[in-house]
Amino acid sequence: SAVISQKPSRDICQRGTSLTIQCQVDSQVTMMFWYRQQPGQSLTLIATANQGSEATYESGFVIDKFPISRPNLTFSTLTVSNMSPEDSSIYLCSIRTGFMETEAFFGQGTRLTVV
Amino acid sequence: AQSVTQLGSHVSVSEGALVLLRCNYSSSVPPYLFWYVQYPNQGLQLLLKYTTGATLVKGINGFEAEFKKSETSFHLTKPSAHMSDAAEYFCAVTLFSGGYNKLIFGAGTRLAVHP
Numbered sequence: 737s738a739v740i741s742q743k744p745s746r747d748i749c750q751r752g753t754s755l756t757i758q759c760q761v762d763s764q765v766t767m768m769f770w771y772r773q774q775p776g777q778s779l780t781l782i783a784t785a786n787q788g789s790e791a792t793y794e795s796g797f798v799i800d801k802f803p804i805s806r807p808n809l810t811f812s813t814l815t816v817s818n819m820s821p822e823d824s825s826i827y828l829c830s831i832r833t834g835f836m837e838t839e840a841f842f843g844q845g846t847r848l849t850v851v
Numbered sequence: 852a853q854s855v856t857q858l859g860s861h862v863s864v865s866e867g868a869l870v871l872l873r874c875n876y877s878s879s880v881p882p883y884l885f886w887y888v889q890y891p892n893q894g895l896q897l898l899l900k901y902t903t904g905a906t907l908v909k910g911i912n913g914f915e916a917e918f919k920k921s922e923t924s925f926h927l928t929k930p931s932a933h934m935s936d937a938a939e940y941f942c943a944v945t946l947f948s949g950g951y952n953k954l955i956f957g958a959g960t961r962l963a964v965h966p
Contacts, residue, residue, distance in 0.1 A: 740894075769953075778941060778956045779895075828894055832952070840954055842887075842894035 738763050742829050742843035749819055749850050756815045757846045759829030764809035767832035770802070773845070774825045782827075785812040819850045853878045853946045855957035863963040870914075870929040872960045874942035877923065883945040884925040885954070886916055890938045898940075901925065912936070937964045 739762040749755050759768065768785040782802055783791040791804035806812045816823050829843040858873040876882055883902045887895040899910025906918040916927045925942060942957040 742894075778958045779954075780956075781953060784953075830954075839897060839900060840885075841897075844892075844894040847892070 737841055738765060738831060738833070740829055740831060740841060740843035742846050744846055745844065746847040749848065751820050751850055753819055754815055754817045755819065755848060756813050757827055759812045759843055761810045761831055765831040765833055768806060768812045769830040770804065770814045771828040771830060772825045773828060779828065816848065821850045824848055824850045853882065853944045853955050855942050855944050855955055857942050857957035857960050859960055860958065861961050861963065863965065864932045866934055866964055866966055867931050870932045870936065870962065872927040872940050872962065874925045874927065874957060875923050876925060876944045878944055880947070883952070884918060885943040886910065886914070886927050887941045887943060888938050889941065895941065932964045934964050937962055
């Protein structure tokens with residue numbers, strides 16, 4: 737299986753600032769996804785990062801708040817913009833090796849605390 | 852629309868006892884079903900999955916799950932709990948949308964194992 741590295745692993749940020757999270761995969765993958773896991777809750781899909789085109793956002797998430805880049809098949813970034821304490825969550829990068837592939841792999845996550 | 856319900860947000864068992872984590876799904880099409888485990892401060896790891904074929908699926912660490920279409924269930928079991936099984940467990944179902952599969956997660960069940 738692919739190795740997924742997320743940076744940073746955790747951060748404490750001031751409200752009103754932005755944080756960019758990086759996701760690096762050791763092989764080329766077709767599908768990359770970003771999830772949010774709020775404290776004590778399950779995972780919610782934020783968006784699908786599409787290589788060479790704009791990300792596809794789920795209901796309740798917008799590009800201005802969560803801009804995503806996918807410059808190539810091994811790398812993606814998620815920015816959490818203009819942060820508030822409600823953005824304190826774990827953010828996870830996930831990959832799938834093919835469009836119809838069933839198995840998804842996850843990075844270790846970025847634990848974000850906004851103060 | 853696809854959805855997942857996990858019964859019991861917290862389950863506590865004694866070491867050596869049977870582990871049973873419940874998952875029911877709703878899907879308008881034959882589902883793909885998954886169980887993931889999340890250890891503290893880590894990402895998600897796939898325990899097992901059902902796509903097609905045999906309805907009793909065996910996974911890692913001695914876990915198994917049975918797909919029961921008539922009951923729309925995919926409960927996770929392990930005959931004998933170990934202290935190292937203490938973690939958060941997520942059931943997930945695929946949602947086919949926009950030309951590819953997305954994962955929809957249940958709320959999670961936190962398993963505690965006591966001596």
